[in-house]
Amino acid sequence: MTARPPAGYGYVSAASLPSVAPRPTLRDVATQAGVHPATASRALNEATRSLVRPATVARVREVAAALGYQVNPIARSLKTSRSETVGVLVPDLTNPLFPPIVRGIEDALADSGYTVLTANTDNDPARTSSNFAAMQARQVDGFIVATALLDDPLMHDAAERGVPMVLVNRLTEHLDVSAVSADDATGIERTVAHLVELGHRDIAHVAGPLRVSTGAVRLRAFRAAMQSHGLRDDRVVEAEAYSEAAGRTALLRLLDGNRPTAIVAGNDLLALGCYDALAETGLSCPDDVSIVGFNDMPFINRLQPPLTSVRVPQYDLGVEAARLLLDRLSGRTVTPRVVLLPVRLVVRGSTAPPPTVKRPARAAG
Amino acid sequence: MTARPPAGYGYVSAASLPSVAPRPTLRDVATQAGVHPATASRALNEATRSLVRPATVARVREVAAALGYQVNPIARSLKTSRSETVGVLVPDLTNPLFPPIVRGIEDALADSGYTVLTANTDNDPARTSSNFAAMQARQVDGFIVATALLDDPLMHDAAERGVPMVLVNRLTEHLDVSAVSADDATGIERTVAHLVELGHRDIAHVAGPLRVSTGAVRLRAFRAAMQSHGLRDDRVVEAEAYSEAAGRTALLRLLDGNRPTAIVAGNDLLALGCYDALAETGLSCPDDVSIVGFNDMPFINRLQPPLTSVRVPQYDLGVEAARLLLDRLSGRTVTPRVVLLPVRLVVRGSTAPPPTVKRPARAAG
DNA sequence: AGCGTCCTTGCAAACGACTGCATGCTCGGG
DNA sequence: CCCGAGCATGCAGTCGTTTGCAAGGACGCT
Numbered sequence: 001m002t003a004r005p006p007a008g009y010g011y012v013s014a015a016s017l018p019s020v021a022p023r024p025t026l027r028d029v030a031t032q033a034g035v036h037p038a039t040a041s042r043a044l045n046e047a048t049r050s051l052v053r054p055a056t057v058a059r060v061r062e063v064a065a066a067l068g069y070q071v072n073p074i075a076r077s078l079k080t081s082r083s084e085t086v087g088v089l090v091p092d093l094t095n096p097l098f099p100p101i102v103r104g105i106e107d108a109l110a111d112s113g114y115t116v117l118t119a120n121t122d123n124d125p126a127r128t129s130s131n132f133a134a135m136q137a138r139q140v141d142g143f144i145v146a147t148a149l150l151d152d153p154l155m156h157d158a159a160e161r162g163v164p165m166v167l168v169n170r171l172t173e174h175l176d177v178s179a180v181s182a183d184d185a186t187g188i189e190r191t192v193a194h195l196v197e198l199g200h201r202d203i204a205h206v207a208g209p210l211r212v213s214t215g216a217v218r219l220r221a222f223r224a225a226m227q228s229h230g231l232r233d234d235r236v237v238e239a240e241a242y243s244e245a246a247g248r249t250a251l252l253r254l255l256d257g258n259r260p261t262a263i264v265a266g267n268d269l270l271a272l273g274c275y276d277a278l279a280e281t282g283l284s285c286p287d288d289v290s291i292v293g294f295n296d297m298p299f300i301n302r303l304q305p306p307l308t309s310v311r312v313p314q315y316d317l318g319v320e321a322a323r324l325l326l327d328r329l330s331g332r333t334v335t336p337r338v339v340l341l342p343v344r345l346v347v348r349g350s351t352a353p354p355p356t357v358k359r360p361a362r363a364a365g
Numbered sequence: 366m367t368a369r370p371p372a373g374y375g376y377v378s379a380a381s382l383p384s385v386a387p388r389p390t391l392r393d394v395a396t397q398a399g400v401h402p403a404t405a406s407r408a409l410n411e412a413t414r415s416l417v418r419p420a421t422v423a424r425v426r427e428v429a430a431a432l433g434y435q436v437n438p439i440a441r442s443l444k445t446s447r448s449e450t451v452g453v454l455v456p457d458l459t460n461p462l463f464p465p466i467v468r469g470i471e472d473a474l475a476d477s478g479y480t481v482l483t484a485n486t487d488n489d490p491a492r493t494s495s496n497f498a499a500m501q502a503r504q505v506d507g508f509i510v511a512t513a514l515l516d517d518p519l520m521h522d523a524a525e526r527g528v529p530m531v532l533v534n535r536l537t538e539h540l541d542v543s544a545v546s547a548d549d550a551t552g553i554e555r556t557v558a559h560l561v562e563l564g565h566r567d568i569a570h571v572a573g574p575l576r577v578s579t580g581a582v583r584l585r586a587f588r589a590a591m592q593s594h595g596l597r598d599d600r601v602v603e604a605e606a607y608s609e610a611a612g613r614t615a616l617l618r619l620l621d622g623n624r625p626t627a628i629v630a631g632n633d634l635l636a637l638g639c640y641d642a643l644a645e646t647g648l649s650c651p652d653d654v655s656i657v658g659f660n661d662m663p664f665i666n667r668l669q670p671p672l673t674s675v676r677v678p679q680y681d682l683g684v685e686a687a688r689l690l691l692d693r694l695s696g697r698t699v700t701p702r703v704v705l706l707p708v709r710l711v712v713r714g715s716t717a718p719p720p721t722v723k724r725p726a727r728a729a730g
Numbered sequence: 731a732g733c734g735t736c737c738t739t740g741c742a743a744a745c746g747a748c749t750g751c752a753t754g755c756t757c758g759g760g
Numbered sequence: 761c762c763c764g765a766g767c768a769t770g771c772a773g774t775c776g777t778t779t780g781c782a783a784g785g786a787c788g789c790t
Contacts, residue, residue: 025747026748027747035769038769039768041747045748048749052768052769070498072443072745074745074747075745078439078745081775083439085503093458094464094468096461099464100459103459115482116482117482118467118483119481137435137437138438297664298461302637302640302669304668391778403739403741403742406777406779416737417739441776442745443747445778446745
């Protein structure tokens with residue numbers, strides 16, 4: 001075996017091409033500035049800069065700039081065991097709920113020099129565990145978690161050990177961690193109020209999976225709201241997942257009995273599924289049944305009919321989560337906080353007064 | 366100042382709690398297995414395993430498993446100057462085109478043990494540069510770039526220096542890098558053929574920005590297709606961006622003259638903008654004007670009317686890009702390749718035969 | 731029986747930055 | 761004029777792995 005340069009990098013003898021100049025190291029800067037690497041390090045480092053004579057600082061920084069020096073985050077991480085990187089775990093980036101959140105996180109973190117490692121868990125325990133472990137191994141300084149499963153032992157342990165962690169759009173009662181979420185309860189409350197105002201009395205709820213915190217929270221809010229209006233709060237069916245298919249199935253099950261005049265769907269995807277179910281049953285929205293979604297996904301205003309939905313400030317959710325984490329990382333805040341962001345009911349074409357023909361005993365007019 | 370443990374990690378005196386066991390290091394494994402760290406390293410490392418006696422390998426691996434040892438990627442990176450990490454640059458994760466691509470990339474890379482660093486550039490040169498630099502500093506092994514701007518000097522230099530890089534959904538002629546893209550030309554060709562078959566002759570193109578490669582490619586394809594049918598190929602207006610607003614503006618400009626019976630939009634967002642413009646002008650789609658989009662975004666089948674569009678296999682685009690990059694990183698392939706993935710025209714309600722009233726001289730029937 | 735050759739393993743030097751400690755210098759006060 | 765304090769800087773070890781080199785042992789062959 002003859003010695004070979006590593007393949008793939010267009011390696012050439014130094015004579016022929018201006019061979020790729022290796023990135024300058026701290027030592028290069030130091031030498032060129034006529035100081036010891038330690039001094040250069042201190043001069044370049046915000047926190048230790050005060051230990052170095054201003055003139056020296058200036059000289060070092062000049063040289064560094066001239067050489068285009070950038071610290072090697074890897075070497076730094078090895079020594080400091082921090083990485084200026086945070087891990088973001090989402091179930092599925094393809095779900096329109098998450099991109100704005102992730103975007104908000106990235107924007108907010110980038111301002112502080114952090115970068116983001118993302119992974120999709122599909123809410124699958126195995127994937128969650130392995131992704132989480134991989135991120136921990138890469139020394140991420142903290143986590144932002146939008147995944148449902150907090151039962152993951154790895155994650156649970158980590159949280160209890162005090163690994164910085166913020167939950168987005170998911171709450172937990174078992175664990176003492178910061179979380180930021182939309183004010184789902186108020187959203188549901190307004191939704192119910194809106195429907196009641198339109199004249200609905202038979203209102204059903206197609207709930208998201210109850211093992212997911214949003215599913216449980218919204219169901220509870222639905223019950224509370226219905227009770228406060230003195231209405232039956234037990235017309236509820238749980239969807240198996242937050243998906244169109246699950247929404248369709250759930251509503252079909254519900255329509256089997258005597259049908260409600262309005263449906264509060266656990267989220268927009270479920271609402272879309274409800275559209276399908278209604279279409280299959282020959283019912284019309286909103287003439288026969290009104291439907292309200294949750295999240296106000298992009299383009300949902302262009303559906304037929306445009307969906308009334310609760311707008312969740314997803315981007316801000318991400319930004320706020322990032323802030324919480326940054327506070328935690330900087331040591332400013334240590335006690336977990338829960339932040340609820342306000343929501344807004346956006347009324348569109350999918351909600352209308354109930355059909356009066358519903359009570360055939362009365363006059364049809 | 367009394368010495369203080371670093372804040373925020375629930376630090377306690379070693380006696381009171383089972384203090385957080387630091388992750389075992391290679392040295393721990395070695396000691397416990399009664400070998401030198403170097404041997405342990407070789408035993409644990411796929412590529413060097415053959416240098417170690419099988420019995421020793423087994424012993425080391427057992428101990429490693431028992432201790433729950435995982436290599437420290439940071440230390441490894443420092444030594445090998447590779448990071449098992451790739452950088453992904455997208456303009457905006459919030460644009461529904463990109464999540465599936467990113468997801469495909471992540472899934473394909475995860476299988477090979479790579480993790481993904483993502484950043485949004487907004488197609489802004491400054492953001493692009495700084496993100497790119499930050500990723501390079503973090504020793505990413507390669508890049509997958511979905512951003513329009515290849516003029517970025519940093520990126521351009523990097524590409525020429527042979528930094529592994531794959532373009533997604535963007536092509537370039539100035540640079541010799543691998544790229545994977547949808548077969549846009551064929552998509553447009555099929556679109557035009559479909560419209561012609563329906564009876565359309567006056568077909569216009571609302572093109573995406575021409576400085577973006579997809580904009581240019583699709584325009585060229587449109588011209589070619591029209592010519593091949595012997596039709597006028599100059600009814601074209603360029604949108605300033607791939608956005609609904611730009612699509613609306615562009616079409617309004619176009620409708621000023623005598624109007625076409627069908628519109629080929631540069632992508633779905635532009636098509637949505639066209640919907641708006643038609644609505645404002647009191648025209649109906651598809652009765653007065655047919656519209657075709659590009660990309661087949663999620664939920665676009667639920668619009669009013671459901672949009673005929675060219676389906677692009679976005680997820681596969683991401684997977685393929687990841688594969689190309691992996692090939693490159695493993696040194697198997699060094700010559701750049703361009704991969705075009707097949708597309709499919711999905712016909713829905715936004716396309717119909719042209720209104721016959723258009724030629725008032727003829728019979729109205 | 732001796733010697734050469736693998737094969738297996740150990741040694742130690744990196745990779746690049748950070749940091750506790752030591753050192754040398756300057757300056758001021760008595 | 762001397763000494764101590766304090767500031768600025770240098771020294772060297774360290775983080776956890778990888779890897780070229782060398783050494784030791786076992787084995788086969790003559």
